[in-house]
Amino acid sequence: MQCVLATMLQFDPNQSSPSWPADNATIWRNMAEALHQSLDRVLLLLIAILPGILAFLVALAVFTLIGMALSALLRRILAAAKLDERIARGRGSSEWAPSTSPTALIARVSFWGSILLGLIIGVSAFDASYATATTLPSSLMPYLTRVVGVAVLLIAGTLIARFLERSVLIGAVNEQLQYARFLSLGIKWLVLVLTAAMVLEHLQIGGNIVGLAFGILFGGIVLTLALAVGLGSRDLVSRSLESHAEHSSESSAAPPATCPDDSIRHF
Amino acid sequence: MATADPIPGVPTPSAHPGNGLLVLLAAMTPKQLESVFAKLTVSFPAEELLIATPEAISEALPAGAHPSFRIVPTPANNFAWTLTVADFVNAYQLAEKHKARAILMLGPESGSLGSSALRRLANAVLAATDLAVPSYDLTPHAGLVNSGLLYPLTRALFASSVRFPLAVDLGLSLRMAKRMENAAQHFTAVNQGETPIWPVNEATVAGFTIDQFNVGPSVQPTAPELNTIFPLVIGPLFSDITAKAAYWQRFRPLPPARDAMLMPPTPGTDTAADIAPMLSAFRLAYTNLHEIWSLVLPPHSLLMLKRLSSTDAAAFRLSDSLWARIVYDFLLAYRLRTINRGHLLGALIPLYLAWVASHFNIIASGSDPEGHIEAVAAAYETEKTYMVSRWRWPDRFNP
Numbered sequence: 001m002q003c004v005l006a007t008m009l010q011f012d013p014n015q016s017s018p019s020w021p022a023d024n025a026t027i028w029r030n031m032a033e034a035l036h037q038s039l040d041r042v043l044l045l046l047i048a049i050l051p052g053i054l055a056f057l058v059a060l061a062v063f064t065l066i067g068m069a070l071s072a073l074l075r076r077i078l079a080a081a082k083l084d085e086r087i088a089r090g091r092g093s094s095e096w097a098p099s100t101s102p103t104a105l106i107a108r109v110s111f112w113g114s115i116l117l118g119l120i121i122g123v124s125a126f127d128a129s130y131a132t133a134t135t136l137p138s139s140l141m142p143y144l145t146r147v148v149g150v151a152v153l154l155i156a157g158t159l160i161a162r163f164l165e166r167s168v169l170i171g172a173v174n175e176q177l178q179y180a181r182f183l184s185l186g187i188k189w190l191v192l193v194l195t196a197a198m199v200l201e202h203l204q205i206g207g208n209i210v211g212l213a214f215g216i217l218f219g220g221i222v223l224t225l226a227l228a229v230g231l232g233s234r235d236l237v238s239r240s241l242e243s244h245a246e247h248s249s250e251s252s253a254a255p256p257a258t259c260p261d262d263s264i265r266h267f
Numbered sequence: 268m269a270t271a272d273p274i275p276g277v278p279t280p281s282a283h284p285g286n287g288l289l290v291l292l293a294a295m296t297p298k299q300l301e302s303v304f305a306k307l308t309v310s311f312p313a314e315e316l317l318i319a320t321p322e323a324i325s326e327a328l329p330a331g332a333h334p335s336f337r338i339v340p341t342p343a344n345n346f347a348w349t350l351t352v353a354d355f356v357n358a359y360q361l362a363e364k365h366k367a368r369a370i371l372m373l374g375p376e377s378g379s380l381g382s383s384a385l386r387r388l389a390n391a392v393l394a395a396t397d398l399a400v401p402s403y404d405l406t407p408h409a410g411l412v413n414s415g416l417l418y419p420l421t422r423a424l425f426a427s428s429v430r431f432p433l434a435v436d437l438g439l440s441l442r443m444a445k446r447m448e449n450a451a452q453h454f455t456a457v458n459q460g461e462t463p464i465w466p467v468n469e470a471t472v473a474g475f476t477i478d479q480f481n482v483g484p485s486v487q488p489t490a491p492e493l494n495t496i497f498p499l500v501i502g503p504l505f506s507d508i509t510a511k512a513a514y515w516q517r518f519r520p521l522p523p524a525r526d527a528m529l530m531p532p533t534p535g536t537d538t539a540a541d542i543a544p545m546l547s548a549f550r551l552a553y554t555n556l557h558e559i560w561s562l563v564l565p566p567h568s569l570l571m572l573k574r575l576s577s578t579d580a581a582a583f584r585l586s587d588s589l590w591a592r593i594v595y596d597f598l599l600a601y602r603l604r605t606i607n608r609g610h611l612l613g614a615l616i617p618l619y620l621a622w623v624a625s626h627f628n629i630i631a632s633g634s635d636p637e638g639h640i641e642a643v644a645a646a647y648e649t650e651k652t653y654m655v656s657r658w659r660w661p662d663r664f665n666p
Contacts, residue, residue, distance in 0.1 A: 163607065166559065166606070166607070166610050167609075167610065169555060169556070169559075170556065170559070170610055170613035170614055171494075171613065172555075173548075173551055173555050173556055173617065174493075174494055174548075174552075174613060174617070176544075176547065176548050176551060180551070180555050181554075181555050263408065264408045264409075264411070264540055265409040265410065265411070266411045266412050266493055266496060266623075267348065267410065267411075267412050267413070
């Protein structure tokens with residue numbers, strides 16, 4: 001063991017033993033110096049990016065306060081102008097009208113818009129101050145700045161996938177298609193795959209592989225759906241065409257308003 | 268919006284109509300128009316009538332064919348199976364322009380109404396009534412959306428006994444027409460001119476007088492399929508109910524149930540309806556739409572639907588109270604926008620088909636169709652407390 005240590009520390013065993021403490025002290029001093037230098041470098045780096053972090057936090061805090069003030073101000077102004085009542089009178093039965101009151105919606109949009117603006121400005125400030133810190137890896141920042149766009153893409157993609165899935169499912173069930181669930185899941189995964197490809201493209205991950213994989217996967221899903229629907233509903237389509245042809249010939253022979261009494265008329 | 272310029276060869280309708288009545292006709296074929304004109308001639312002999320018809324029809328009329336009628340053109344409307352916002356706007360503007368005292372709005376099949384029907388509707392609104400509505404004698408297989416949804420909902424929430432709240436033939440006093448025009452303005456402002464609006468609800472909220480007249484058997488205009496009817500009719504009805512929540516949440520004495528003995532006999536049919544396609548639609552929907560229904564319906568209703576989905580066709584019965592609760596839950600989800608409103612109404616269609624299948628089973632077992640519809644209306648009235656509780660506390664009250 002002693003030999004090993006001696007080799008490691010380039011220690012001569014023929015030398016007298018009193019030199020041990022002095023050499024130990026040198027080693028520890030060197031180690032401490034190295035550690036101090038590392039710590040200094042970390043602290044220097046932290047100091048270099050601290051203004052950026054501080055700028056980010058200040059921008060976020062300031063814009064949050066601005067958003068809160070703006071939101072409160074808008075609420076008061078719109079409530080005084082009775083915007084909700086005016087819109088409720090003129091809205092009718094629009095399917096896409098918001099569920100909350102317009103005043104609350106505008107106030108919320110202004111608040112979250114301010115926060116988003118604060119985030120963008122904060123990230124820009126961080127980016128500007130970070131550029132001066134030359135020792136940091138330069139590949140991290142682009143991802144940070146694209147995260148906002150990716151989040152929007154993911155949320156929009158998920159919402160659209162769910163909406164289309166439900167639309168297709170309900171429409172197919174009301175048309176009495178037995179493969180309604182399969183069809184709706186196919187549509188949902190098509191949109192999700194498209195979203196995932198867009199997200200990866202936006203983050204510049206994968207390069208051409210993503211596009212290629214997406215094309216293969218998308219084409220595969222479409223082909224599967226087409227085969228399933230085409231083969232599974234051959235009889236249904238022929239029956240539908242036959243009944244359509246019969247209905248056309250009947251409707252040309254008789255006026256549409258005079259239905260027989262025993263037919264079901266929902267309205 | 269509506270302009271009524273005189274057409275060549277037709278007497279200029281500048282003076283007041285003879286009896287103060289304006290007759291507004293829906294879009295119809297020449298054959299239907301001849302039938303309506305014949306009925307008007309019989310109903311109003313020796314009276315000069317001011318008749319408003321869509322432009323395309325009035326231009327095709329031979330000049331001088333009906334000397335007692337003064338015809339003015341109105342903008343064409345694509346919807347002939349129900350009265351829309353545009354119809355009510357046209358009606359009031361024409362009535363005001365020609366200083367009419369009352370309006371008779373007639374659908375494309377109004378020529379098939381009983382001989383005295385038009386006269387009775389017109390006399391009512393020319394006298395003291397604000398809204399005169401017909402009650403048609405339909406076969407048990409017709410007017411099912413009306414029987415299962417429109418009538419019982421209107422009856423329970425607006426305390427109105429009008430059997431056909433969305434009748435295509437109507438009589439309106441001038442103040443009722445003005446009220447409808449005001450209600451219609453909100454829709455025209457957002458370019459929803461083809462939306463139906465609800466004269467019975469408006470008249471009830473305004474405290475106007477409503478009279479209902481039995482007009483006998485009638486041919487109803489051809490309506491589109493269910494997938495179109497629900498968004499076009501049930502959606503606006505739910506919106507109207509939502510807008511008038513302050514009115515119907517207050518307790519009001521309900522109209523007495525119609526006496527089965529006094530009801531006109533329902534025209535019978537020789538053939539029983541085939542309920543198999545409706546049941547198969549319901550079962551398919553139960554398998555696939557369970558997830559969506561569970562967002563709208565409470566667990567108890569879902570459990571009942573689960574049992575129904577495995578019931579034989581002959582024993583298939585959707586209880587009246589369960590149906591009423593389902594409709595109320597969908598109405599609440601429509602208000603809260605639990606899911607997209609188009610999806611919500613689409614998800615209601617298979618449940619409605621289940622109700623229709625159950626209704627057919629009940630009348631096939633010997634029950635009177637009108638008697639069962641009255642029982643459904645009574646269930647809606649009983650379950651109104653459930654509806655009001657969920658409306659006020661949707662999160663807290665969910666049995």
